[in-house]
Amino acid sequence: DQQVKQNSPSLSVQEGRISILNCDYTNSMFDYFLWYKKYPAEGPTFLISISSIKDKNEDGRFTVFLNKSAKHLSLHIVPSQPGDSAVYFCAARRFQGGSEKLVFGKGTKLTVNP
Amino acid sequence: EAGVAQSPRYKIIEKRQSVAFWCNPISGHATLYWYQQILGQGPKLLIQFQNNGVVDDSQLPKDRFSAERLKGVDSTLKIQPAKLEDSAVYLCASSPFLTGELFFGEGSRLTVL
Numbered sequence: 001d002q003q004v005k006q007n008s009p010s011l012s013v014q015e016g017r018i019s020i021l022n023c024d025y026t027n028s029m030f031d032y033f034l035w036y037k038k039y040p041a042e043g044p045t046f047l048i049s050i051s052s053i054k055d056k057n058e059d060g061r062f063t064v065f066l067n068k069s070a071k072h073l074s075l076h077i078v079p080s081q082p083g084d085s086a087v088y089f090c091a092a093r094r095f096q097g098g099s100e101k102l103v104f105g106k107g108t109k110l111t112v113n114p
Numbered sequence: 115e116a117g118v119a120q121s122p123r124y125k126i127i128e129k130r131q132s133v134a135f136w137c138n139p140i141s142g143h144a145t146l147y148w149y150q151q152i153l154g155q156g157p158k159l160l161i162q163f164q165n166n167g168v169v170d171d172s173q174l175p176k177d178r179f180s181a182e183r184l185k186g187v188d189s190t191l192k193i194q195p196a197k198l199e200d201s202a203v204y205l206c207a208s209s210p211f212l213t214g215e216l217f218f219g220e221g222s223r224l225t226v227l
Contacts, residue, residue: 009154034214044205044216096170099164099169099170101159101170104158
């Protein structure tokens with residue numbers, strides 16, 4: 001039962017253009033969504049998040065959009081830079097039994113070409 | 115601020131052998147997580163500690179995996195006996211409070227032959 005889905009295993013864009021990474025979820029109990037970035041041989045690092053009560057959160061070149069009715073969120077990177085090349089994981093949080101649970105998608109590998 | 119420390123970084127063993135991974139979280143972080151990441155998959159939670167108590171171990175294969183958190187700080191994850199399908203990166207993460215913003219270590223890559 002995959003509750004968080006990233007249907008695109010990979011994405012390739014040109015430097016300076018926009019990168020759009022997509023994520024779908026199935027559980028309406030998720031209240032918080034996060035994007036993590038992972039470079040090879042390193043652990044994931046937190047990038048940006050959004051609460052379920054918002055539809056947009058922006059941090060510099062990174063913007064996350066949430067469409068609750070469609071159970072869909074997306075990460076926009078503008079402009080894309082070669083250093084953005086990494087695997088991006090979408091994660092969703094729900095509370096259960098007094099603790100928070102994070103469920104991760106399979107990731108999308110972004111390649112930004114110079 | 116020091117990050118989450120994990121060791122060893124790499125381990126190669128034969129099936130049916132045992133292995134142990136160690137994690138030292140960021141100082142003051144009450145919650146500690148062990149995730150398993152198989153190649154091409156997202157991280158899957160194995161066990162979650164709040165201080166030194168287990169909050170969630172529903173996806174931990176308890177017949178072969180065990181974990182403990184010593185005095186609410188360091189943690190060890192043990193696999194005995196290992197199977198081929200245990201080949202993965204084992205990620206330790208910690209968080210200070212309920213934000214979902216986990217701080218991950220670099221991971222321990224296990225290869226079972």
